[in-house]
Amino acid sequence: xxxxxxxxxxxxxxxxxxxxxxxxxxxxxxxxxxxxxxxxxxxxxxxxxxxxxxxxxxxxxxxxxxxxxxxxxxxxxxxxxxxxxxxxxxxxxxxxxxxxxxxxxxxxxxxxxxxxxxxxxxxxxxxxxxxxxxxxxxxxxxxxxxxxxxxxxxxxxxxxxxxxxxxxxxxxxxxxxxxxxxxxxxxxxxxxxxxxxxxxxxxxxxxxxxxxxxxxxxxxxxxxxxxxxxx
Numbered sequence: 001x002x003x004x005x006x007x008x009x010x011x012x013x014x015x016x017x018x019x020x021x022x023x024x025x026x027x028x029x030x031x032x033x034x035x036x037x038x039x040x041x042x043x044x045x046x047x048x049x050x051x052x053x054x055x056x057x058x059x060x061x062x063x064x065x066x067x068x069x070x071x072x073x074x075x076x077x078x079x080x081x082x083x084x085x086x087x088x089x090x091x092x093x094x095x096x097x098x099x100x101x102x103x104x105x106x107x108x109x110x111x112x113x114x115x116x117x118x119x120x121x122x123x124x125x126x127x128x129x130x131x132x133x134x135x136x137x138x139x140x141x142x143x144x145x146x147x148x149x150x151x152x153x154x155x156x157x158x159x160x161x162x163x164x165x166x167x168x169x170x171x172x173x174x175x176x177x178x179x180x181x182x183x184x185x186x187x188x189x190x191x192x193x194x195x196x197x198x199x200x201x202x203x204x205x206x207x208x209x210x211x212x213x214x215x216x217x218x219x220x221x222x223x224x225x226x227x228x229x230x231x
């Protein structure tokens with residue numbers, strides 16, 4: 001599998017818990033901070049309104065653009081269960097065989113509208129891959145450092161952590177030996193990126209048992225927002 005480090009948009013460390021939200025957070029959003037990403041996913045209607053709401057997060061300092069291309073090791077934990085994965089950009093040609101049933105035509109059309117109007121991937125993909133001792137070793141090396149994010153979600157009590165990958169180049173040959181076997185979430189965003197000729201932001205994990213597309217163990221939205229370039 002071909003992966004890459006890319007510049008992304010993300011909240012400052014101190015504001016991560018304020019911005020991040022579960023992808024399936026529903027109901028009354030009025031109790032959430034104005035900078036919570038749930039307002040982007042569920043509060044605004046229509047592409048121009050979503051773009052305006054997203055731009056407001058930059059104006060308020062809740063999101064900023066990373067100057068350097070980056071990857072992250074991401075971990076979610078809740079009620080004694082946990083999973084870990086690599087957050088990076090992925091060449092969609094290595095995922096196209098998983099597209100059938102990954103998303104409906106309507107979901108893909110909505111994701112295409114986000115890319116065209118909002119000019120951003122708002123929801124990360126979650127993809128399961130083969131396991132590898134070499135990949136596990138790289139995780140150990142990077143998670144020995146101080147995390148870029150570590151917080152407990154106020155909405156469901158889950159704990160989320162992310163570490164900046166210190167040497168992205170070390171991951172390239174390791175992932176080149178691994179294959180993806182399922183798109184668990186974000187299929188619409190991945191398909192839209194493929195059709196646009198860009199690389200989507202994806203979290204790759206071999207922890208099939210606990211990695212979840214929804215609920216407390218789902219990856220948080222708003223931590224990593226990609227404005228993709230052509231691949």
